[in-house]
Amino acid sequence: MSLSFPYLGTFSYVVEAIAKGMNRKDIILPHEPTYKTKQLGSRHASEFVCTPFKMLLGSLIEVLDRGAYQIIFTLFVDFCRLGYYSPLFKLILDDLGYDFELIDLDWQNKPEFFRNFKKLTGDLSAWQAFQAFRVGWIKNRYIDYTEELQFSYGAIEVNKGSTRRVAKKAFRLIVETERMSNIRKLPDVVKKMFENEVEIDKKANPLKIGVVGELYAVVEPAINLHIMKRLNDLGVITYTPITFTRWIDLGKRLNFFKKHHHKEAVKRAKPYLEYRLGGKAQESIGSAILYKEEGWDGMIHLYPFTCMPEIISRSILPQVSKEYDFPILSLVLDEHTGEAGLQTRLEAYVDLLDRKRRGDFK
């Protein structure tokens, strides 16, 4: 009855942390998607389905081949094809002859969500199961924080690769830490780790670029070809507001005083796009306006090939860019994106921002 889940960027650490808290010893951790994962997914998925679907399917086949039985997936009823992911996975994997149980954590139906979640935890009481989930969302905050530090320090590190090593260590530490009193100390510990172990160039004046777009394209380095790292290597600080916090972090969600970037962004996008379309269409548009106001230099918009909602926002973004004088680079990602083309665009974009900034200062 091994438990597993498809790989999804650093969110995999969160799921791992939750699974640990659920008292399950039989977890099969998914590997980072590789070239083989992409091929596996493309072979068994329909050709024009979203790229994330193919990648997730590939990842699922890999964990099933390694002996997983229970698969966690979240069922979203969204306005695009995302809502069909889970039933389609089930059909395709059934056809391929796998014996498994797909457990949909249906986020829109909270009682059902916790009933299913409880099922996974075996002998834990309902309260203990809830606690395991709570630890997960708190750890998720710290994992987001670590990423934020990683992509800031990475731009100005002196020794190439040092930030990445520290971040990896920090992620491990966050997953392994037990007891709430220790967990609460994690942000300070992680911050100290970066401060002490990464030597930075204090004179650098890095550009700042926000990365937004479709969830999977932003959080999974295997599909965006490590775009955050590439930007860091070009000496650019990056940040993404697209994380899982907004869904699983009930603490933040129920806090009325907390401002949420995505809610604010959706509001600001209304003059351009009034309705929800699925994906992060409205948020991508609103983020551009928010980032401009916060003084960022630019924004990169990522979307997978054939992603309906983001194609719509992609055609609206040039207008926003013009009205707010804010350079936006839209990049379409596919399972076989040539790295050279992506690198050329990123370099040219960073050059553009750099020369624009120098021009502004004149």
Place this chain on the structure above:
Amino acid sequence: MTQSVERYYLGVDVGSISTNLAVIDQSKELIDSVYLRTEGRPVNSVQKGIKLMRDKIGEDLDISGAGSTGSARKLTGVIVGADIVKNEITAHALASLHYNPDIQTVMEIGGQDSKIIIIRNSIVVDFAMNTVCAAGTGSFLDMQASRLDIPIENFGRLALKSENAVSIAGRCTVFAESDMIHKQQLGHPTEDIIKGLCEALARNYLNNVGKGKDIKPPIMFQGGVAANAGMREAFEKYLEKEILIPEYYDVMGAIGAAILAQEDKERKKKHTDSKFFGWDIPDMKFNTTGFECDGCPNICEIVEIRKNEELIARWGSRCGKWDVAD
């Protein structure tokens, strides 16, 4: 060594189809250029290009800085010892601005990709490249020219002869080709088909790459395809604006790379010698070998580049464990 006051800079642009070299002096004037075909072997073509350049300007000319650009810029940078390796968008924009500081739009169509660069007040403010499709680029024109058995050099002139362009679907090269074959089997004259093709490519470029861009004059059209008078006419027809073609339209990338090398050298307060290996590059032996790393299921293809048996660069791994290169 002669203490010359003049400084010279070399730019090398290696694209999918052509390899261009340019040498400029310190007032950014072109001294000489070389244009040759890459023929799928960038290392050879760089060596050949440098040999041609050496024959033209003599090996006594001292290079103070070298820059590389184009899709093979990283490889080229290692082979020639470039001081700066830059993307082709910046290179093209700089070269265009040198020849016409008022320029507002640069259209560049090369072998595998086409780009549009929007410039305002001498600063690049926006750019786009073709995304998931290579339709409307030089390679396709090349292929069609050889299928019709017309030298590519005459392609544009033939298009100008036509009075009546046939309509051809430009969205996708596969459809365009079947459209062309269909029209040719119906008996349309070749000139009309070629003109139709030029118009289809121009339409495709404007609808794809130029979509949503504010194309303001002066407009400069460069890259290998700018040699094609039919394409220029087609662009003028759709944009209803005059299209400027710079004198050295085919080596603009290389000129841009040379300008970048110059800027890079002049920005540094202290004078440093160029990393350029020198004019005897054609006599050096460059060896590239590849192997597959089996460290993880990614199966990265690693490439090694050796100069006279000495390992100068290695790349291709996703995790970076094999990388040797600065």
